[in-house]
Amino acid sequence: MQNESLYERASESHFAGDLPRARQLYAQLLAVDATHAGAMFRLGVIGLQEGAPADAIGWLQRALAVDPGQRRYREALGQAYAMAARHAEAAQIYHGLLADDASSADLWCGLGSALQAQGALAEAVKAWRAALEREANRADVWNNLGNCLRLLGDSDEAQAAYRRALALQPGDANALTNLGSLLQEQGRDEEALDSLRAALAAAPDTAVAMINLGVLLTRLERFDEALPLLERAVAIEPHIAHAAYNYGVALQACGRLRDAEAQYRRALALDAAHAEAANNLGNVCRDLGEHRGAQEAYETAIHTRPDFVDAFNNAANLMRTLGSLDEAQALLRQALDLDPSRSATLNNLGNVLKDSGDLDEGIECFRRAVASEPGNLIAHSNLLYALSFQAADPQVILDEARRWSAQHEAPLSAQRSHVSAEPAAGRRLRIGYVSGDFREHCQALFMTPLFAHHDHTRFEIHAYSSVVRPDTTTARLAAHVEKWHDVRTLSDAALADQIRADGIDILVDLTMHMSDGRPLLFARKPAPVQVAWLAYPGTTGIGSMDWRLTDPWLDPPEHDGHYSEKSWRLPHTFWCYDALASEPEVNALPASNAGHVTFGSLNNPCKLTDSTLNLWARVFARLPRARLVLMAAEGEARRRLVQRLAQAGIDPARVRFLPFRPRADYLRSYHEIDLGLDTLPYNGHTTSLDALWMGVPVVTRIGATVAGRAGLSQLANLGLAELAADSDDAFVETAVSLANDLPRLVNLRATLRERMAASPLMDGERFARDVEAAYEGMWCAAAK
DSSP: OHHHHHHHHHHHHHHTTOHHHHHHHHHHHHHHOTTOHHHHHHHHHHHHHTTOHHHHHHHHHHHHHHOTTOHHHHHHHHHHHHHTTOHHHHHHHHHHHHHHOTTOHHHHHHHHHHHHHHTOHHHHHHHHHHHHHHOTTOHHHHHHHHHHHHHTTOHHHHHHHHHHHHHHOTTOHHHHHHHHHHHHHTTOHHHHHHHHHHHHHHSTTOHHHHHHHHHHHHHTTOHHHHHHHHHHHHHHOTTOHHHHHHHHHHHHHTTOHHHHHHHHHHHHHHOTTOHHHHHHHHHHHHHTTOHHHHHHHHHHHHHHOTTOHHHHHHHHHHHHHTTOHHHHHHHHHHHHHHOTTOHHHHHHHHHHHHHHTOHHHHHHHHHHHHHHOTTOHHHHHHHHHHHHHHOSSHHHHHHHHHHHIIIIIGGGGGGOOOOOOOOOTTSOEEEEEEESOOSSSTTHHHHHHHHHHOOTTTEEEEEEEOOSSOOHHHHHHHTTOSEEEEOTTSOHHHHHHHHHHHTOSEEEESOTTSTTOOHHHHHTOOSSEEEEOSSOOSOOOOTTOOEEEEOTTTOOGGGGGGOSSEEEEOSSOSOOOOOSOOOSOOOOOTHHHHSSOEEEEOSOGGGOOHHHHHHHHHHHHHOTTOEEEEEOOSSHHHHHHHHHHHHHTOOGGGEEEEOOOOHHHHHHGGGGOSEEEOOSSSOOSHHHHHHHHTTOOEEEEOOSSGGGGHHHHHHHHTTOGGGEESSHHHHHHHHHHHHTOHHHHHHHHHHHHHHHHTSGGGOHHHHHHHHHHHHHHHHHHHHO
């Protein structure tokens, strides 16, 4: 009687929710009666209630040892195993219970959960369906069945299950969330939004509902809605890493990098193994220019998840930026070992190989990237640009540009603007320039003269900048522009809408298929007239691009068929150059004291093709005392270049290599060079103008493509067209003859800078008038 009274008192406390008192009384009972299975069972139930499955399992196993026939003990043990994530043991318990009596929907649900947790999805589906055969009106079971079907890839059946759950319980937040995320995966964004909004309305204070809706709104770039939701989710659940992570993603997407950094660090403080947060933290640090922090974050991501291909790629791209090409290549080859067909990895490896001078292998990587993922816009643009360095036939480039257009531009035809050009009727034409390089970048050497000399009485100048880290050059360029737009966080579609709203008449691209270009903006045709100029030398392939600026030397009339655009020839030069500094000064000719001539080419190693080295070798064979200066980073790439030089017939002992340097030091490198040798099929462009500015004449070989005629254009504008050779033999003779004529080299050294300053190559005012006349001519042609 005393035992039963004690058990009744313990039970009363238990049912009243006073778990500590109940536990104390059950323990007292067991001290008196060590075989009281009921007390053991109730202690196991308390373990379940308090979320202590290990305690629950211990007591329930003891209870079953005393009374193995008790079904409810076994049911509770199945629950305890499930809570402890011991799913195989839970499934075994439920199988045994169902073998005795298969009528309980709850037991089928327990089995379904245990099987699904183990990845036995097909068997789990059978269990969920068995539960529904017994209780067809359970919304929770339909929802769980939907989750299982979704994991099996049966989206249609999963959606039907979620909708059955919602038919039974329209405000079921779980089913609404699951349906919304499924619709999002299917690209049905507006329907997904409706479902996720309904889930939040059903559970307005639930962080998970806020996060799910906020993530979709972020993807749709609806930041004004997303940010408050995600901020609130973090406030409600400050200890959930996933909340901080997704808030960081939204902050990063709208350009609030410091705030995003704080959230990623918060996520990592909560969960040191959150690899995605570490990877994104690396991206933010990289964009902030904090390279050491970025490197550490990527290393954390890779250490946490050794198969994290994206982190390997991001770390490699950072190493490429820092000039550590060997490290970059090693990281990318590790990524390819993990996923040999990943398009992004192949593209990034292509970039590294190209930078290293392994142009052919780099182009093959770009081709593999495009074959693996035809929609990879960046890889396809990189392939098109890289062909400019390899192809001597312009048709090869045009054919690839048209393939690019068919793949990437054609699907956007419905988004093209059909605004017609109309006579300006006395108003100013609105000109918009688009670039990610309004910063300390070689393109600023050419933007500055034009922007500084625009006639603002006739033209309203807009700049659409995608610069991540503006600098003093950004500010200097912005000072010449009436309306500066920071558009780095806008999608191409959103930017197209803004440009239409701004009423831009002529939209000018300055980057195109190069890094940070926005070719799909131009594919949407947001302006009546669109023009390509400056960084990218060849055809864009974009049918919506109307014109390209060029000059008579780059493109004689018979070259018009090389391009998908119409060519507008400026009367003098495609380039107008401003060194942006008077220092360093030109020095005396090095050969006057050295006793030999030093040739040089400070071009990117990808321009040092076999054709180039073989042609140079003929010059060096004629000048046994001559020396050569090249720019190439230390490492494997330089070692391979040494081998290629030797194979071409140039003794590496005659070659001095320089590292990549900041601009002032790079220009000072010309102090040890007497004479420049140009590359083919892609001539030096900015590099040759830098050489000429430093008093170093450049002998060029005229090619068949626009990239291979840059030397001719520059030299013709200087009155030095005789240094542009139209054959290999003429190139050798010109270089040898000039190297043997030290008085002429001394004279050119002393006068080239002054000659440049007086030429069209540095006459910003004349260049601006020529470009403006082109714009007016294009507008008149479009308005007819």
